[in-house]
Amino acid sequence: MTRITFYLLVPFLMVQLSQAQTSQLQKLVQEALKNNPGLQARSSMVKAREARVPSQGALPDPMITFGLMNLPLNTFVFDQEPMTGKQLAFSQAIPFPGKLGLKEKMAEQDARLAQFQFEDVRLKLIFQVKQTYFDLNYIDRALEVTQKNQEILKNFIEVAQTKYSVGKGIQQDVLKAQVEFAKFYDKIITLKDKREGINARLNALLNRSANTPFPDTEALLYKPVKVEFDSLMNIALKNNPILNGYATRVQKSDFKNRLAKKNYMPDFNVMVAYTQRDVLSSGMGGIDYVSGIIGLKIPLYFWKKQRKDVESSYYEKESNTQALENIRNTVLSRLSDAYQSMEKEAELIDLYQTTIIPQSSQALNSAISSYQTDKVDFLTLLNNLMVLFNYEKEYYRILSGYYKDIAQLEYLTGSTLTN
16 A cells, blocks of 8 residues: 555656756757758758859850851852951840849849748758657657556555455456556557657658657656737748748749830840951952941830730739738738647646646545545546546647647747747
8 A cells, every 4th residue: 555655645747847958859950950851952952043143144145156258169269259258256145234133133032032942941840840859758758657657556456456355345446457457558559659650750850760769758848938929920920931932922023024024125236257358369359357236136026925924924923912911811820820729728737737637636645545444436546547647648748739839839930939
């Protein structure tokens, strides 16, 4: 009987969690940011887009040509006709002023978009690592609670067997306790199986081998987060990379529309040529000359090309503008859901810590004392144990959900709310 009393008079684990918490989760986040291949791919994409910007504002490559002018077919000599010569020409295409600047600005927006997409992948990776870690943490705590209560139930069985052997108990109590004891094994097996699956998900995020085992997670300490929803909303509207990415799309489509309108204006082509002529066999000629040409690209078929490009870019801008508004509503909706869920779970955590768990523990201790003096039956004692067991598991599930909601808020706002 002493052993039962010892187990149940030990204060509930979550009430006296150690204040010293290491940076286990922070190390996981750092490892993921360093090794995750999806994030590295996005980083390379940012560099690729940034490297492309200067080329979009540069003139097209010039062309140098070499030609033979008016070479007679009957002799193929250069000193027979006065118009025969060898020509070296240089030509340069020059877009209408402002076009190259708009193309460069569009490339800059592409680079910005890639940066926002990288930031979204980075924040999402952190969010996924935290969610997976908190899922793993819940499983570890559930295993602890299950194993602890199984040990308590083992002592109950010993007590029931002792009372039965002296004629103060019934065999049904022993059998019932043994069945519940076996069910705990089933719960442990199920939890361990779930842990393996979560472990594999975490390994994938960290780019580890799928079967790399992960040690037991640290017990979480409940830390209230005091922040107003309006503050979170303002931070999200400013920092959320998805919103910023869609705003960048709108800006790019505006530049694209302005470029489409400029395509009504002609592009230029400038060519300078130098022609060298030999002295004729008659002793005449031999004078070199230069030539210059300026060409204009005429938008002759504007109703099929330029007009349609302007129309297309206009609707593209409208589409991006509406998409921005839609994603804004989606982000704020998700932010509100996560915030309300966090607030609800914070209230439940406080309720479990201050009322439900202590009262259930007291009820079990009272049942133990009453069972020892034959004031309650064994089933009442067993029922009190199972009630406390379920409340303990539920507490850790709520605590895990609380921190998962905080991770969701951090992802949506691009900020850190708690360590």
